[in-house]
Amino acid sequence: MTKRLYDLDSHQVSTESTVLSCLPAGDGFDVVLDQTVFFPEGGGQPCDIGTLGGASVLHVREEAGEIIHRVDRALAAGSVVPGEIDWARRFDLMQQHTGEHLLSFSFYELFGASNVGFHLALDYATIDFDKPVSREEMRQAELLANRFVWRNLPVRATLYETEESIAALPLRKHADGLTPPIRIVAIEGADLCTCCAPHCYTTGEIGSVFIADASSYKGGTRITFICGERALALHRAQHDDLDAIARRFSCQREAALDAVKKLSDDYGALKKSERELAKALNGYMAAEFAASASPAGRFRVVAQLLAGMDAARLKDLAQTVSADKTIALLASAGGERLSYVLSCGAGFPLDVSELMPAVNGAFGGKGGGRGTLAQGTAPSVVGAKEALEQVKTYFIKRLSDQK
Numbered sequence: 064m065t066k067r068l069y070d071l072d073s074h075q076v077s078t079e080s081t082v083l084s085c086l087p088a089g090d091g092f093d094v095v096l097d098q099t100v101f102f103p104e105g106g107g108q109p110c111d112i113g114t115l116g117g118a119s120v121l122h123v124r125e126e127a128g129e130i131i132h133r134v135d136r137a138l139a140a141g142s143v144v145p146g147e148i149d150w151a152r153r154f155d156l157m158q159q160h161t162g163e164h165l166l167s168f169s170f171y172e173l174f175g176a177s178n179v180g181f182h183l184a185l186d187y188a189t190i191d192f193d194k195p196v197s198r199e200e201m202r203q204a205e206l207l208a209n210r211f212v213w214r215n216l217p218v219r220a221t222l223y224e225t226e227e228s229i230a231a232l233p234l235r236k237h238a239d240g241l242t243p244p245i246r247i248v249a250i251e252g253a254d255l256c257t258c259c260a261p262h263c264y265t266t267g268e269i270g271s272v273f274i275a276d277a278s279s280y281k282g283g284t285r286i287t288f289i290c291g292e293r294a295l296a297l298h299r300a301q302h303d304d305l306d307a308i309a310r311r312f313s314c315q316r317e318a319a320l321d322a323v324k325k326l327s328d329d330y331g332a333l334k335k336s337e338r339e340l341a342k343a344l345n346g347y348m349a350a351e352f353a354a355s356a357s358p359a360g361r362f363r364v365v366a367q368l369l370a371g372m373d374a375a376r377l378k379d380l381a382q383t384v385s386a387d388k389t390i391a392l393l394a395s396a397g398g399e400r401l402s403y404v405l406s407c408g409a410g411f412p413l414d415v416s417e418l419m420p421a422v423n424g425a426f427g428g429k430g431g432g433r434g435t436l437a438q439g440t441a442p443s444v445v446g447a448k449e450a451l452e453q454v455k456t457y458f459i460k461r462l463s464d465q466k
Contacts, residue, residue: 065083065095065097065099068098068100073153073263073264075100076147076150078146079145080098081142082094082096082144083097084140085138085139088133090121092137092138093131093133094132094138095130095132096132096146099132099146101130101132102123102153102260103125103130105125105259106258107163107182108160110122111149111153113146113147113149114145115144115145116138116145116146117136118135118136118137118138119134121133155291157268158269158290159188159293160183160258160262161218161266161290162269162288163178163181163183163188163190165208165212165266165269165272166204166288167181167236168208168235169204169207169211170196170204173204173207176194176283176284177192177194177236178191179191179193180285187289188289189288190285191284194284195284196277204274208272213267216252216266217251217265218249218262218263218266221246222245222247223243223245223246224243224245229247232247235254236256238258246258248262269291270290270291271291271295272288273294273298274288308323312326341379348380353365353384357459358459359459359460361465365389365393366454366458367391367451368396368447368451369393369394370397371397372402374395377395377403378404384406385408385411386409387408388411389408391406392405392454392458393406399442399444401428401442401444402439402440403438403440403441405438406435408435413461414433416432418437418461421454421457423439425453426447426450427441427442428440428441428442429441
């Protein structure tokens with residue numbers, strides 16, 4: 064069985080190993096060594112990658128108690144090869160994982176919230192707690208976790224040979240299905256739990272712990288957090304974004320939020336004013352369209368092609384035009400797409416669902432509705448004017464036959 068050097072020293076970057084076996088597999092070769100510094104995927108943490116005897120280590124997994132290294136080229140069985148992990152990746156993952164232990168302990172210690180799920184990816188990490196936690200509680204737990212970081216506490220991993228030997232330990236969490244030796248990770252004066260992954264030497268190596276997001280999840284709370292260099296990168300990006308916003312408003316960073324709020328309020332007021340003006344303008348346009356409506360027996364038909372009118376305003380205009388015994392088909396070209404609305408007023412003998420197939424067919428679009436209103440869109444405005452005239456002629460003929 065492969066000797067797991069990462070269990071003994073999480074900061075060991077390289078070693079020499081004897082190749083016990085090398086078999087073709089998938090996109091490369093599966094290699095088993097007599098000893099390894101490569102941590103296999105597990106415990107919520109991604110595996111190490113790196114190099115092994117000139118080959119690239121693509122993935123590392125544990126299978127039936129053996130550590131299997133997937134490499135991109137064959138290695139001779141019996142040969143002694145140097146192996147080296149990608150230290151930047153290992154250290155980043157250790158920062159996140161040790162930070163997770165502190166966060167989980169802090170939530171448990173302060174609010175009795177238990178960690179029931181952990182996922183560590185290469186750009187984010189999440190913890191699932193078994194109960195709802197408030198924003199204020201998150202801030203308190205985050206602060207406590209960082210206070211443990213600032214104390215630079217020792218982090219130690221110990222292997223125990225039997226379940227009985229850990230029975231008296233005050234573990235925060237004991238993973239199910241473990242076989243001896245059982246690895247316990249202890250943060251002095253704080254957390255104590257089972258864990259198979261490499262960790263920082265001290266809490267100070269974590270740098271900082273930051274809760275970036277939270278959401279309800281399965282009756283509890285899922286938090287997204289980042290530690291160390293990831294947290295620094297996020298804060299730097301947010302600081303630079305805030306600087307850019309402040310420069311745009313010609314104000315200090317501290318005043319940027321108020322400036323954005325004022326802009327949002329002003330924009331809201333302008334949008335309200337625009338809606339009121341558009342509604343008034345729709346009234347004038349509706350009167351003009353009604354005056355030029357084409358007679359169709361006892362009914363009237365309005366068919367107009369417009370430009371740049373959004374769907375909401377187009378709908379409002381069509382419903383305003385379609386007064387008693389009037390049907391309105393309004394289309395608006397916006398870029399390469401065409402939007403259209405079909406609306407009829409009181410006393411109209413047909414349901415719009417009976418007329419929309421002809422409209423969709425003429426415009427080459429899709430849409431539907433029932434009663435007095437239907438809407439649709441077409442992927443092209445080409446030929447829209449001709450199609451509108453075609454549908455208008457069809458409506459006039461169809462309605463002229465109605466009694």
